[in-house]
Amino acid sequence: MKRIFLRQSLCLLLAAAAACTGPVALAQEEAPDAFIKRMLSELKDAIKGDKALRAGDIAKMTALVDARIMPLLNFPRMTAAAVGPAWRQASPEQQKRVQDEFKTLLLHAYAGALAQLKDQTISLKPVKGGADDKEVLVRAEIKGSGETIQLDYRLEKVAGAGWKIYNLNVMGVWLVETYRSQFAQEISTKGIDGLISTLAERNKSNAKKA
Structure with a gap:
């Protein structure tokens, strides 16, 4: 069940950024x-207006994710947190390879799932904290034909770039911490290069299936 929730959650995490068409100044x-609500709402409209996206066109979804989603995530922070303490011992080249493979893993694994958002409704809870806070927690509720999904988004405000998403909690399960647990097992037995090799193999397998 947690795997299903994580799959849905990352889909929604990506959705929060996918429809960002306005200028950076707006963000x-x-x-x-408001940032999360606007982007989820605009994504729904984008999917409804595109037959290929509604049908789950993997190539088109992947291109959309890569072009519009990744720039709105703090992906280096997400990767470093997922890798854990081993990140600091990794060379710059190893860090880049892990980040590239992790990005490809997410693209292949979740691009096609975005189409299911077209019929869901979105509500958000008031954000606690001050107007000058640089890191905040945004809580959302996504309702569809099935079970209601409770989501927590962790955002940070980056100077000159606006809000960035760096973690997500769905039904009590944090996305980054879940990957950290998986990655830790690989690193403990095979090292950082072993993790890179494992991710690369998974990506090759996913590409063949796609």
Whole structure:
């Protein structure tokens, strides 16, 4: 069940950024909850208006994710947190390879799942904290034909770039911590290069299936 929730959650995490068509200045001025609400709402409209996206076209979804989603995530922070203490011991080349393989893993694993968002409704809870806070927690509720999904987004405000998403909690399960657990097992037995090799093999397998 947790695997299903994580799959849905990352889909929604990506969704929060996928429809970002406005200028960066807008994202910088928006409240964090408005940022999430606007992007989820715009994504729904984008999917409804595109037959290929509604049908789950993997190539088109992947291109959309790569072009519009990744720039709105703090992906280096997400990768470093997922790798854990071994990240600091990794060379710059190893860090880049892990990040590239991790990115490809997420693209292949979740791009096609975005189409299911077209019929869901979104509500957000008030954000606690001050207007000058640089890191905030945004809580959302996604309702569809099935079970209601409770989501927590962790956002940080980056100077000159606006809000960035760096972690997500769905039904009590944090995305980054879940990957950290998986990665730790690989690193403990095979080292950082072993993790890179494992991710590369998984990506090759996913590409063949796609």
